[in-house]
Amino acid sequence: MPISPMDLRLSVAPMMDWTDPACRYLLRLISRHTRLYTEMVPAQALWHNDPARFLSGDPSERPVALQLGGADVEQLAYGTRLGTRWGYDEINLNVGCPSERVRSGRFGACLMREPALVGDLVRAMREETDRPVTVKCRIGVDHDDDYSQLCHFTESVLAAGVSALIVHARKAWLNGLSPKQNREIPPLRYDRVAALKADFPELPLVLNGGIRDLETCGEWLQTLDGVMVGREAYHNPWLLAFADRRIFADTKAAIPDRVEVARHYRDYVVRQHRPGVPISRFTRHLSGLFQGLPGARVWRRALSEGAARPGAGPGVIDDALAQWRAVMARRAEAPEAAAATAAR
Structure with missing residues (x-):
């Protein structure tokens, strides 16, 4: 299913241990239009446990996307069905998390080395929902970070029918760096994301990584389809207070108190x-x-x-x-x- 261009303009990244239902409720009190994401939910956990434990939230959080992690076609298809049933507006596949726990389960950033498999996962998810299916990835993994490899990965998910690609503009080091270091040490390569949009103009593309203010968001929206803000939106949630007017052009939006x-x-x-x-x-x-x-x-x-x-x-x-x-x-x-x- 195509995703509305307006839905992509500004979002808050999925962040483990942070973007839980309470956090999302708070952020929604500040901005009505900014798209919110859940923490990453392992598809395997949904397969084996009560889905309410992972999928419950307040209806006022919408628009909100469910991010799933996994590499099993059947489990991700099941998780997508559940996410649709629970009313999520988008189902997102995590292909960017570099943590050891995620890597040991053969999902997250290590999947960038298996673009054909990611394509199969996206296809299986699309068959189970009428909601947009998106992918969040890095620009590369370890020494597998040539731009040509990123293009090959993009071709695979595009052929599978992905609705949008969210790119964290850093590569992931799967060995030697902690998840925190992976958010800070690998240099940001915004030029790679801009080049990707130029080479795949038909693919809705969202930039993630290092964005700290709405002015920068607005500048990137002249080139890309959307911007995803991470930890800055958590530590300084008032960043979103003017987003409805400035980013979404809702001139009637009230400035919150x-x-x-x-x-x-x-x-x-x-x-x-x-x-x-x-x-x-x-x-x-x-x-x-x-x-x-x-x-x-x-x-x-x-x-x-x-x-x-x-x-x-x-x-x-x-x-x-x-x-x-x-x-x-x-x-x-x-x-x-x-x-x-x-x-x-």
């Missing part, structure tokens, strides 16, 4: 939190909400210390808001003294 976002998220936490579940599973996503504003450090500390207290619940968010408001009130009364307090 941070305090109201925190309050709405608090209401969500009240509904979702269960006894015995650490409240930090929810509050950790809020840490960057006031990034760049006075009192941001007070906010982060209040969340961290409050969540660490035995029996802490959603009230931690109320307490953090009260402490942040106190900083702002002091600044209004005595700007110089308040600035010194906020800096401590």
Whole structure:
């Protein structure tokens, strides 16, 4: 199924241990149009376990894509059927994760060495859904990083009917670098992604890697079909606050208010939190909400210390808001003294 050009313009990358349902709910409070992705869900896990454990979320998260990992045709077909049944707007195949755990299961970035297999996987997934099937990959793996190899890989997924290709503009080192180092050490090669678009103009292409602001997103949208932002959107979620207007040209979109976002998220936490579940599973996503504003450090500390207290619940968010408001009130009364307090 083709994917709408508007759906591709801006998205938040799938990030293990980060883009869980609570994170996606928070980000959706900030931007209505930015496409969100789940954490990578191993197709094998869906095959052997209750799918609700991996696929549950809030309907308000949409548009949201399910990212699957695997190399088994039958398991990925099954995962695609489940993802469709659970209402996901896109099914994405992970061909970019370099972690050892993923590699041992013969999926992730190591699959870039098997373009024919990836093509078979995409075909099997397409047969099970009426939703777009996309692939997220790197520009290469280890020393297999010639541009010709990337083109061969692209030809394989294009022939299989992939709806879009999301390219992290770094190659992956499968030996010698940790997943964190793989996000930082291999140099970004944006030129490779731009060249790929020039050589495959019919293929919707999304750039991932190192993008930190909407201005840069807008510049790349003059050449490519979309931009995917990763950790910057997590650490500084307010990056998305103006995306609906600037990136999606929704001139009627309201600019959100941070305090109201925190309050709405608090209401969500009240509904979702269960006894015995650490409240930090929810509050950790809020840490960057006031990034760049006075009192941001007070906010982060209040969340961290409050969540660490035995029996802490959603009230931690109320307490953090009260402490942040106190900083702002002091600044209004005595700007110089308040600035010194906020800096401590």
